[in-house]
Amino acid sequence: MTEETKPFEPVIIGFTCNWCSYRAADMAGTARIKYAPNIRLIRLMCSGRLDPTFVFKAFAGGADAVLISGCHPGDCHYVEQNYKAMRRFHLLKRVLVQMGVEPGRLKLLWASAAEGAIFAAEINKFVEEVRALGPLNWAQPGEQVSTPIMEEVTA
Amino acid sequence: MSERIGVYVCHCGTNIAGIVDVADVSKWAGEKLADKGVVIARDYKFMCSSLGQELIQKDIKEQKLTRVVVAACSPHLHEKTFRNACKGAGLNPYLCELVSIREQDSWVHTDKVAATAKAKAIVSGGVARVIHHEALEPLRVPIHPDTLVVGGGIAGIQAALEIADAGFRVYLVEREPSIGGHMAQFDKTFPTLDCSACILTPKMVDVGNHPNITLLTWSEVQKVDGYVGNFAVTIKKKPRYIKTEDCTGCGICWEKCPKKVIDNVFEAGMGNRKAVYVPFPQAVPKYPVIDDVNCTYYLKGTCKACEKFCPTNAIDFNQKAEEITVQVGNIILATGYDLFDARRIPQYGYGKLANVFTNLEFERLCNAAGPTGGNIVLRDGKTAPKTVGIVHCVGSRDKNYNAYCSAICCMQSLKFAHLVRERTGAEVYNFYIDIRTPSKGYEEFYQRLLEEGTRFVRGKVAEVTSVARIPEEEGKLIIQVEDTLIGKQRRIPVDMVVLSSGMQSRHDSKDVAKLFGISCSADNWFIERHPKLDPVATMTDGIYIAGCVQGPKDIPASVVQGAAAAARVLGKIQQKEIALEPVRATINQDQCSGCRICNNLCPFNAILFHEDKMVSEVNPALCQGCGTCVAGCPAGAISGTGFSNEQILSQIDGLLLLNISHAAVPVE
Numbered sequence: 001m002t003e004e005t006k007p008f009e010p011v012i013i014g015f016t017c018n019w020c021s022y023r024a025a026d027m028a029g030t031a032r033i034k035y036a037p038n039i040r041l042i043r044l045m046c047s048g049r050l051d052p053t054f055v056f057k058a059f060a061g062g063a064d065a066v067l068i069s070g071c072h073p074g075d076c077h078y079v080e081q082n083y084k085a086m087r088r089f090h091l092l093k094r095v096l097v098q099m100g101v102e103p104g105r106l107k108l109l110w111a112s113a114a115e116g117a118i119f120a121a122e123i124n125k126f127v128e129e130v131r132a133l134g135p136l137n138w139a140q141p142g143e144q145v146s147t148p149i150m151e152e153v154t155a
Numbered sequence: 156m157s158e159r160i161g162v163y164v165c166h167c168g169t170n171i172a173g174i175v176d177v178a179d180v181s182k183w184a185g186e187k188l189a190d191k192g193v194v195i196a197r198d199y200k201f202m203c204s205s206l207g208q209e210l211i212q213k214d215i216k217e218q219k220l221t222r223v224v225v226a227a228c229s230p231h232l233h234e235k236t237f238r239n240a241c242k243g244a245g246l247n248p249y250l251c252e253l254v255s256i257r258e259q260d261s262w263v264h265t266d267k268v269a270a271t272a273k274a275k276a277i278v279s280g281g282v283a284r285v286i287h288h289e290a291l292e293p294l295r296v297p298i299h300p301d302t303l304v305v306g307g308g309i310a311g312i313q314a315a316l317e318i319a320d321a322g323f324r325v326y327l328v329e330r331e332p333s334i335g336g337h338m339a340q341f342d343k344t345f346p347t348l349d350c351s352a353c354i355l356t357p358k359m360v361d362v363g364n365h366p367n368i369t370l371l372t373w374s375e376v377q378k379v380d381g382y383v384g385n386f387a388v389t390i391k392k393k394p395r396y397i398k399t400e401d402c403t404g405c406g407i408c409w410e411k412c413p414k415k416v417i418d419n420v421f422e423a424g425m426g427n428r429k430a431v432y433v434p435f436p437q438a439v440p441k442y443p444v445i446d447d448v449n450c451t452y453y454l455k456g457t458c459k460a461c462e463k464f465c466p467t468n469a470i471d472f473n474q475k476a477e478e479i480t481v482q483v484g485n486i487i488l489a490t491g492y493d494l495f496d497a498r499r500i501p502q503y504g505y506g507k508l509a510n511v512f513t514n515l516e517f518e519r520l521c522n523a524a525g526p527t528g529g530n531i532v533l534r535d536g537k538t539a540p541k542t543v544g545i546v547h548c549v550g551s552r553d554k555n556y557n558a559y560c561s562a563i564c565c566m567q568s569l570k571f572a573h574l575v576r577e578r579t580g581a582e583v584y585n586f587y588i589d590i591r592t593p594s595k596g597y598e599e600f601y602q603r604l605l606e607e608g609t610r611f612v613r614g615k616v617a618e619v620t621s622v623a624r625i626p627e628e629e630g631k632l633i634i635q636v637e638d639t640l641i642g643k644q645r646r647i648p649v650d651m652v653v654l655s656s657g658m659q660s661r662h663d664s665k666d667v668a669k670l671f672g673i674s675c676s677a678d679n680w681f682i683e684r685h686p687k688l689d690p691v692a693t694m695t696d697g698i699y700i701a702g703c704v705q706g707p708k709d710i711p712a713s714v715v716q717g718a719a720a721a722a723r724v725l726g727k728i729q730q731k732e733i734a735l736e737p738v739r740a741t742i743n744q745d746q747c748s749g750c751r752i753c754n755n756l757c758p759f760n761a762i763l764f765h766e767d768k769m770v771s772e773v774n775p776a777l778c779q780g781c782g783t784c785v786a787g788c789p790a791g792a793i794s795g796t797g798f799s800n801e802q803i804l805s806q807i808d809g810l811l812l813l814n815i816s817h818a819a820v821p822v823e
Contacts, residue, residue, distance in 0.1 A: 023694070029262040033340055036264075037264040037269040040280065044803070045782050045797075049785060053800070069250070078759075084756065113679045
């Protein structure tokens with residue numbers, strides 16, 4: 001297969017929390033549930049640790065999309081810190097839109113330690129969504145940013 | 156480049172090497188990551204073996220490594236192993252990073268090229284991250300020697316007694332007025348047919364009398380603060396309306412109480428109790444409880460018969476709920492299970508057809524202390540059944556309800572069949588999908604039942620109905636079933652049907668899990684730290700689980716888990732202090748602007764604000780290390796050990812070094 005005919009393979013950086021979503025990823029592994037190899041995970045102690053800088057850094061470094069995942073609302077190991085991740089997620093989406101990045105390139109996923117299958121399925125879904133969006137193309141200096149329409153955020 | 160990094164890629168037999176080209180990954184790391192400081196990269200069959208560990212240790216000494224990256228399984232499995240290996244060779248354990256190329260790569264991908272490229276990316280991320288690791292020392296905190304056990308069933312009783320017998324204080328909290336749990340409701344226990352009460356009550360009495368056990372029945376845990384070694388637990392003692400210091404348990408109050416109430420808890424709705432009651436004669440503690448929902452005095456403002464007749468003036472209608480806080484070092488959760496509600500399967504007729512019973516109702520029917528004095532009779536209270544049908548797997552092994560096997564129902568149904576034949580001589584039909592009798596003496600019991608002449612029909616019951624089609628079926632309950640061994644539909648008329656309802660997690664198990672900061676499975680059973688190797692610990696240090704709260708199991712298995720959890724707790728107590736992960740936030744006071752944004756972000760109130768200096772400070776004993784404040788600080792003044800900005804940002808860079816979008820074939 002030549003370079004041109006190869007389908008676009010997005011690279012996704014995924015942030016997981018130590019207690020739920022990283023364990024969900026482990027669970028998917030132990031159960032040998034297959035999913036697309038396009039995601040590379042980073043373990044944080046809590047989704048609340050997610051500094052918005054991390055997301056920008058990932059996009060700047062060449063990631064086509066970023067996944068933020070944590071415990072389900074109400075199940076946070078640190079009481080309520082996943083709500084702070086959720087707040088940052090919504091703000092990040094708005095900021096990314098202003099930078100010309102499609103909001104669909106950032107995804108929030110709640111996954112409990114038991115939800116390996118869901119975690120894997122959601123990653124597959126996300127990879128296909130990002131594949132449809134194509135590679136992340138930053139606006140060149142001087143280029144007019146065509147701001148994508150902000151979709152209704154329902155996370 | 157000052158760091159000297161060693162990279163170790165594990166084959167894990169074929170677990171990793173079957174999908175990931177491990178030799179290629181290690182060769183690539185040695186060449187392409189040399190500029191990052193990688194001085195040695197090796198792959199080995201089993202890195203976690205002692206030989207694998209020695210390999211790392213030898214390199215640390217000979218190659219003077221200052222950082223180690225191991226690419227193997229999940230850090231939840233072997234992080235400690237490799238940290239200890241490094242420590243053994245004189246390298247600070249926190250300078251080692253374990254990255255997962257098994258659970259997150261080889262086990263979940265099938266494309267070997269992509270999986271190998273991803274493994275390289277993961278190793279690259281680990282190398283970039285480990286450069287910014289710091290030598291850390293674990294925080295040492297003392298362990299409070301007292302233990303909280305929640306749930307007074309057989310698992311909780313066993314755990315409490317083991318710990319108390321070893322000489323340490325136990326607080327045993329039970330929601331109901333007495334300990335004993337489900338086991339106290341049973342008549343006989345399989346396969347030995349021991350009388351349940353006869354073997355349980357001595358243990359209950361031991362709990363009640365034990366100098367090291369503080370028994371808190373009719374109580375519930377409200378709040379849990381702190382962390383392993385130092386929990387502060389708030390317990391609500393519901394009002395008994397009885398002065399326990401004066402009560403002798405003589406029983407005159409419940410004799411004189413005029414108000415009868417259907418006992419839906421202990422008697423499973425089969426019998427009555429009074430408004431002031433002990434749930435059963437052997438209850439521990441012996442003190443009764445006034446049920447303020449049904450008591451005539453609370454409903455109408457008059458009566459007080461119990462107070463009038465109490466010989467020791469122990470009744471106190473003005474008692475209020477009381478909250479106490481206890482300090483404990485470890486917690487064992489043994490809160491048990493709920494029975495599957497057979498009403499959810501309407502075609503089995505429970506609740507509509509009088510002579511369809513649940514297993515718990517049948518237990519009470521058999522029990523000598525139960526509503527019929529142990530006579531197995533129909534709902535009319537006098538007619539003995541001539542034929543009995545026992546339906547296995549009610550609500551279990553059924554994707555419409557619970558997909559799992561409840562583990563105990565086969566043996567329980569066999570026990571019922573034996574008791575029916577022994578006491579009434581009735582014909583018994585067992586309707587089963589498969590017979591599962593895997594423990595000591597269980598299969599032998601099944602063989603005994605076969606010899607006793609109990610009938611077995613292999614097939615899932617479709618319906619229980621009272622609608623007769625032929626004269627022989629008139630006045631009977633007809634069980635419609637496909638007998639899969641003869642391949643025919645059968646209609647079997649019986650007088651009584653017993654539904655072996657499966658076990659399910661407690662209705663409030665999610666709330667309890669949240670209260671104690673642990674996780675639930677999809678079926679809401681509590682998740683153990685490792686399903687095989689660490690079955691009673693949880694991911695939250697200091698919280699252990701025992702008995703059916705972890706999943707369906709029988710009495711012997713619950714006792715084993717109660718004892719196992721106790722052994723784990725005793726081990727912790729003996730250590731006297733515990734090493735905590737040094738993942739903590741610290742504030743650089745020179746950079747702190749005193750904006751106090753972090754103060755409100757912390758759920759543990761671990762951040763103090765110094766009014767005089769106008770700066771905030773983290774209390775390391777209260778900080779749990781979530782890192783939310785680190786992410787929230789607008790001045791970048793807070794750093795999080797183990798998960799610093801430099802570490803995460805470098806890891807992102809490292810992970811993106813190999814970009815599979817530009818080449819499905821790894822970049823050479």
